Amino acid sequence: xxxxxxxxxxxxxxxxxxxxxxxxxxxxxxxxxxxxxxxxxxxxxxxxxxxxxxxxxxxxxxxxxxxxxxxxxxxxxxxxxxxxxxxxxxxxxxxxxxxxxxxxxxxxxxxxxxxxxxxxxxxxxxxxxxxxxxxxxxxxxxxxxxxxxxxxxxxxxxxxxxxxxxxxxxxxxxxxxxxxxxxxxxxxxxxxxxxxxxxxxxxxxxxxxxxxxxxxxxxxxxxxxxxxxxxxxxxxxxxxxxxxxxxxxxxxxxxxxxxxxxxxxxxxxxxxxxxxxxxxxxxxxxxxxxxxx
Amino acid sequence: xxxxxxxxxxxxxxxxxxxxxxxxxxxxxxxxxxxxxxxxxxxxxxxxxxxxxxxxxxxxxxxxxxxxxxxxxxxxxxxxxxxxxxxxxxxxxxxxxxxxxxxxxxxxxxxxxxxxxxxxxxxxxxxxxxxxxxxxxxxxxxxxxxxxxxxxxxxxxxxxxxxxxxxxxxxxxxxxxxxxxxxxxxxxxxxxxxxxxxxxxxxxxxxxxxxxxxxxxxxxxxxxxxxxxxxxxxxxxxxxxxxxxxxxxxxxxxxxxxxxxxxxxxxxxxxxxxxxxxxxxxxxxxxxxxxxxxxxxxxxxxxxx
Numbered sequence: 001x002x003x004x005x006x007x008x009x010x011x012x013x014x015x016x017x018x019x020x021x022x023x024x025x026x027x028x029x030x031x032x033x034x035x036x037x038x039x040x041x042x043x044x045x046x047x048x049x050x051x052x053x054x055x056x057x058x059x060x061x062x063x064x065x066x067x068x069x070x071x072x073x074x075x076x077x078x079x080x081x082x083x084x085x086x087x088x089x090x091x092x093x094x095x096x097x098x099x100x101x102x103x104x105x106x107x108x109x110x111x112x113x114x115x116x117x118x119x120x121x122x123x124x125x126x127x128x129x130x131x132x133x134x135x136x137x138x139x140x141x142x143x144x145x146x147x148x149x150x151x152x153x154x155x156x157x158x159x160x161x162x163x164x165x166x167x168x169x170x171x172x173x174x175x176x177x178x179x180x181x182x183x184x185x186x187x188x189x190x191x192x193x194x195x196x197x198x199x200x201x202x203x204x205x206x207x208x209x210x211x212x213x214x215x216x217x218x219x220x221x222x223x224x225x226x227x228x229x230x231x232x233x234x235x236x237x238x239x240x241x242x243x244x245x246x247x248x249x250x251x252x253x254x255x256x257x258x259x260x261x262x263x264x265x266x267x268x269x270x271x272x273x274x275x276x277x278x279x280x281x282x283x284x285x286x287x288x289x290x291x292x293x
Numbered sequence: 294x295x296x297x298x299x300x301x302x303x304x305x306x307x308x309x310x311x312x313x314x315x316x317x318x319x320x321x322x323x324x325x326x327x328x329x330x331x332x333x334x335x336x337x338x339x340x341x342x343x344x345x346x347x348x349x350x351x352x353x354x355x356x357x358x359x360x361x362x363x364x365x366x367x368x369x370x371x372x373x374x375x376x377x378x379x380x381x382x383x384x385x386x387x388x389x390x391x392x393x394x395x396x397x398x399x400x401x402x403x404x405x406x407x408x409x410x411x412x413x414x415x416x417x418x419x420x421x422x423x424x425x426x427x428x429x430x431x432x433x434x435x436x437x438x439x440x441x442x443x444x445x446x447x448x449x450x451x452x453x454x455x456x457x458x459x460x461x462x463x464x465x466x467x468x469x470x471x472x473x474x475x476x477x478x479x480x481x482x483x484x485x486x487x488x489x490x491x492x493x494x495x496x497x498x499x500x501x502x503x504x505x506x507x508x509x510x511x512x513x514x515x516x517x518x519x520x521x522x523x524x525x526x527x528x529x530x531x532x533x534x535x536x537x538x539x540x541x542x543x544x545x546x547x548x549x550x551x552x553x554x555x556x557x558x559x560x561x562x563x564x565x566x567x568x569x570x571x572x573x574x575x576x577x578x579x580x581x582x583x584x585x586x587x588x589x590x591x592x593x594x595x596x597x598x
Contacts, residue, residue, distance in 0.1 A: 106383050113354075115382045118374060124344045125379055128351020128359075135333070136355070155375070158344035165339070 007214050010081065011041040015247045016274050017077040017090070020281055022261055025094025028102045031245035031257040033073040035178040035211070036145060039240055042217040043143065044078045050140070053083035056110040062140050063129050065114050067122025068147035068176060069104040070259075075112070076100055084111035120153025122146070123173065127163050130171040130235075143221070145174045149181030152190050157202070164203025167233040172221065173204070175237065176211065178244035182258045199237035211240030248273055294449040294485065295392060297428035299323055301435040302360055306331045311356055312439070317345050317363040319392075342372040346389065350379035353386040358439065364398070365391025365407030365448055369414055380444045381417045388438050389446045394424070394484050395535030396568040397450045399577040403567040407448070411512055412540025414446055421466060422512040424448040426487035427457040430510055433464035441466070448512075453574070454485040457508075467511045469519035475505035478592050479523035482533040483509045483542045486583070490533050493588035500589070502596050509542060520549045524557040529595045532561035533588055535578065558595050562587060 005013075014037050022028035043049045043064055052058040066075050073093075080090040092098035099108035103117030116122050126144040133140050150156065163171055175195050179186055187193060196206040205226045209216040219225045220238045244258075245251030248270045262270050271277065303326065306312045314327055315336045328335050338345035342363055349359035361368070368376070368391045380387045391407055398405040414422055421441055425434040431449055438445040457472065464470075472487065473494050482490045487508050494504040507523050509516060524530050530550075532543040543561030550557055568581050578584055 115378060118378050120343075121347050121375065121378055124347030124375070125351040125354075127344070128348040128357075129354050130351075131336070131348070132352045132355030132357050135357070155341075155343045155347070158339075158341035159348070162338060162341070162344055162348060 007041060007046055010045050011038050012275065013081065014041060014074055014077045016276055016280065018073045019270060019274060019276070021073060021076070021091065021093040023267070023281060024091065026261060027094060027259070028073050028261075029070040029259055030073070030261070031251045032068065032147070032178075033071045034246045034248070034251070035242040035244045036068070036071045036176045037074045037246065038212045038214065039145065039174060039176065039217055039242075040074045040078045042214055042221060044082050046214070046218055048218060048221045049143065051082070051111070053079075053111070056084055060140065063113055063126065063142045065116070065122045065126040065129075065142070065144040066104050066112075067116055067126075067144050068119070068150050069116030069122075070102065071145070071147070071176070072102065072104040072112070075104065076109075079109075079111040082111070085109070119147065119150040120155040123156055123159035124162070126171060127159050127166070127168060130163070130168040131166055133170055134168065140170070142171045143174060144171070145176060147181075148175055148177045148179065148186055148192075148195070149189075151175065151192055151195070160199065160202045160204070163235040168235045169233050171235040172223070173199070173235065173237045175239050176242055177239050178242040180244045180253065180255050180258070182255070184255055195239045196237065199239075203234060204237045205232060205234045206237040206239060208239045208241060211242035212246060294425070294428055294431045294454050295323060295452045297431040298390060298435055298449055299327060301432045303327050303330070305435070305439050306334050309358065310334065311358050313352065313357055313359045315345060315349055315359050315361045317342050317361075317367065319363055342367045343375045346372040346375040346387070347379040349387045350383060350385040358386055358388070360388045360390055362390040362392065364393045364405055365410045366393070366405060368446075369407065369410035373413060376414070376420075376444075377417060381419045384419045384443055386442050387444055389444070391446060391448050392451065394448050394450045395486070395564070396577050396581070397485075397574050399574040400571050402571065406568050408535070408537050408564050408568065409540070410446075410448060411536050411542065412544070415513055415540065415545070419444050420513060421445045422448070423466070423510060424483040424512050425510050426483070426485055426508050427454060429456055429458050430464065434510065437464065437466050448484060450485045455488050457488050457491060464510070467514040467516055469516040470508045470510065471505060471519070471523075472508050473504070473506040475503040475527070477503045477527060478529035478531060478596050479505050479507055479527045480531050480533060480588070480592065481507045481509060481520065481523065481542065481546055483512065484535055486533060486535045486578070489578070489583075489585050490588060493585045493592070496585065496589050497592055500593070502592060504592060512542065512545065515545055515549070517549045517553075520546055521553055521555060524550060524555050528556075529558045529592075530560070531588070531592050531595055532563075533583075534561070534563040535583060536563050538563040538565060560591050560595050562591050
């Protein structure tokens with residue numbers, strides 16, 4: 001069923017569900033989730049990431065570490081569609097008694113590999129997994145998604161050095177390069193752009209891609225577009241040029257939408273652009289956690 | 294203590310291929326034998342404590358048992374939020390070994406003194422905190438830590454601590470040890486300063502005060518029973534720690550006393566603010582109010598005061 005859907009339709013579905021969840025909870029990071037939605041869609045629904053939804057801790061799985069934990073809405077929906085947990089649990093988002101909050105929490109939510117939210121942690125954690133896999137001569141891959149603003153954290157570059165030095169060629173870093181951080185554009189806050197040059201200078205192989213072009217995302221995730229063919233001994237960095245808020249016009253590239261919920265007028269536009277009706281939102285209320293229990 | 298740690302780690306690494314020694318570029322000579330014999334189980338993570346701790350958590354996710362080792366101050370303060378988020382919150386099987394307890398790096402000064410580690414680490418969920426008193430107890434702590442499937446912090450000194458145990462003994466995580474019997478006052482202590490506390494108890498004996506000595510080698514989980522019992526039995530308690538008087542063993546004992554409505558005369562001696570000065574470790578302790586004489590005087594004040 002879901003596997004037969006065109007990738008665009010799955011991505012649209014994820015964006016629709018994100019809006020429903022955020023509206024139902026009255027909070028959540030919509031725009032930061034929209035910039036990475038297409039990347040997550042490719043990872044989970046285009047035969048890129050190896051996983052077993054019925055057995056989330058399957059030893060043969062690839063790892064996806066969401067270091068920008070505030071993008072977790074997109075991941076929740078992907079995991080739910082993939083079968084890691086029910087739609088009811090998905091719609092419990094942000095409610096008392098739920099394990100689903102606006103930042104990623106491991107152990108309690110199937111498929112979430114790491115507790116993140118405090119920035120600058122996920123890449124180090126991913127390095128440990130990648131190193132351990134190599135020590136055991138296993139071929140599982142490790143993907144880690146960083147925010148662009150997150151790269152202002154010093155620990156990111158500690159981990160980048162570590163990954164390159166230890167030749168973690170089973171590690172792929174994806175930077176969700178949406179050009180905005182919480183308060184303003186990155187370039188107005190901290191000059192850390194030219195990501196691919198920076199990663200290369202630290203010993204990574206790096207490529208720039210359009211983070212909303214499914215074919216480009218897929219090729220990069222599979223390692224096809226890198227300079228050196230496999231097996232090279234460099235970790236990879238995909239600089240995914242994205243649009244924060246992608247999918248809802250008034251959210252796109254506007255910093256204030258980092259953490260904001262549409263008002264009634266804005267909601268009308270959002271629903272229209274996501275090909276939804278008010279009844280679709282009603283579906284949220286019907287399935288919401290408080291009504292289930 | 295450092296040699297005892299490395300000998301034990303060496304034994305564990307020989308027996309279990311999942312045991313890893315991870316360092317943050319410290320221990321130049323002391324790791325030589327380990328590095329030579331277990332090169333595949335040794336990682337120098339570079340001078341980057343935060344990355345070392347979170348990276349170790351990732352290794353634990355894959356079933357490895359990393360022993361991440363550096364100066365306690367750098368672990369507990371610099372990597373604190375990584376210990377919190379990556380190790381404790383996710384309950385990962387990472388052992389963190391902080392060397393240089395108290396002011397044992399006595400020539401290096403405040404940046405290297407580890408005197409707030411217990412205060413900041415005690416609240417962390419899932420974390421076991423071990424604070425052994427002697428080389429033999431370091432061995433037992435490391436072996437115990439290996440058997441725990443979860444985060445452990447082990448606080449150890451440097452390499453000059455004397456042994457306090459004559460013979461082998463039972464070590465159980467979370468159970469304090471009565472090192473010396475006594476009826477007038479309970480001296481409760483942790484770490485290598487236990488040696489000084491035993492000396493102070495001998496001196497008190499000469500002066501007519503019978504002091505029992507309790508070694509709290511596990512700061513968390515905390516042995517409330519032994520604290521309550523010794524307080525009730527003696528009516529007087531003096532906590533001695535090579536740690537800030539705020540947030541460490543003294544605070545833990547005071548919490549137990551207050552929560553259980555125990556009437557006891559209480560005093561605690563430890564370190565205040567930054568340790569001042571440089572010198573030999575014993576001299577520095579003495580100069581900062583933590584000498585044997587200071588312990589004796591504090592006990593006399595409580596018992597006779």
